[in-house]
Amino acid sequence: MIQVHKFGPAFGLPDASPFVTKVETYLRITGQTYEVVTADVRKAPRGQLPVVLIDDKRIPDSTAIVDFLEGKRSEKLDAHLDEHERAIAFAFKSMLEEHLYFGMLYLRWATEDGWKVFEPNLRSMLGNMGVPGILRGMIAKKARKQVTNRAKTQGIGRASHEEIVGACKKILDAFAIQLGEKAYFCGKKPTTFDATTYAFAAGALCPAFDNEVSRHARSKENLVRYEARLKEQYWQ
Numbered sequence: 485m486i487q488v489h490k491f492g493p494a495f496g497l498p499d500a501s502p503f504v505t506k507v508e509t510y511l512r513i514t515g516q517t518y519e520v521v522t523a524d525v526r527k528a529p530r531g532q533l534p535v536v537l538i539d540d541k542r543i544p545d546s547t548a549i550v551d552f553l554e555g556k557r558s559e560k561l562d563a564h565l566d567e568h569e570r571a572i573a574f575a576f577k578s579m580l581e582e583h584l585y586f587g588m589l590y591l592r593w594a595t596e597d598g599w600k601v602f603e604p605n606l607r608s609m610l611g612n613m614g615v616p617g618i619l620r621g622m623i624a625k626k627a628r629k630q631v632t633n634r635a636k637t638q639g640i641g642r643a644s645h646e647e648i649v650g651a652c653k654k655i656l657d658a659f660a661i662q663l664g665e666k667a668y669f670c671g672k673k674p675t676t677f678d679a680t681t682y683a684f685a686a687g688a689l690c691p692a693f694d695n696e697v698s699r700h701a702r703s704k705e706n707l708v709r710y711e712a713r714l715k716e717q718y719w720q
């Protein structure tokens with residue numbers, strides 16, 4: 485049995501974390517059954533979620549999880565992709581996971597508008613982890629500081645608001661152009677890359693957040709259609 489250790493659904497998304505949504509979407513694309521466990525991120529091996537438990541093996545990191553599970557399958561999801569297609573898809577995956585992610589982190593955690601939406605959800609996640617009500621506000625504040633520092637350490641958190649928004653919009657422009665009218669990110673068939681592209685499309689379009697980047701995402705009609713199509717196919 486595959487167990488996915490996750491934060492929990494939030495803001496109408498399968499999980500507060502796009503990396504958890506990525507792993508679950510991959511499992512759904514490949515038709516593998518799994519259980520979900522609401523986990524305490526502080527107890528995770530790398531202090532991050534997702535973590536997957538398979539046959540007593542504990543695997544942290546969404547990419548390592550997908551690679552491990554894909555390694556066990558005889559029919560590989562990406563088998564039909566040539567080297568060039570793989571290279572492009574890999575570059576987009578990295579751009580979303582390593583750059584857009586931090587922009588979204590900043591918009592949700594560091595801006596006052598984002599925090600107004602995010603904080604109540606964080607408090608309820610802390611409740612699910614067993615943190616007593618009286619401590620939740622203090623822990624949420626500390627987590628906000630840590631996450632904001634993480635964005636600064638990565639670099640994006642040191643840029644101005646306008647620069648961060650501008651970078652996120654450019655990423656979404658590139659994402660939408662590369663997606664075009666294809667049914668899936670790489671063409672007619674789903675690949676492992678759709679796990680990432682779906683998770684980040686859903687996060688960027690999430691109606692709970694209203695900011696320059698989410699509005700820009702919503703203006704990309706093909707992105708909206710892609711997200712809705714995969715949601716219907718794998719999440720309903």
Ligand SMILES: N[C@@H](CCC(=O)N[C@@H](CS)C(=O)NCC(=O)O)C(=O)O
Binds near residue numbers: 525547
């Ligand atoms: N490279 C990791 C990134 C996972 C990650 O950043 N998870 C975040 C939530 S989106 C987390 O657990 N953050 C808690 C922390 O870093 O303290 C993956 O692909 O799984």
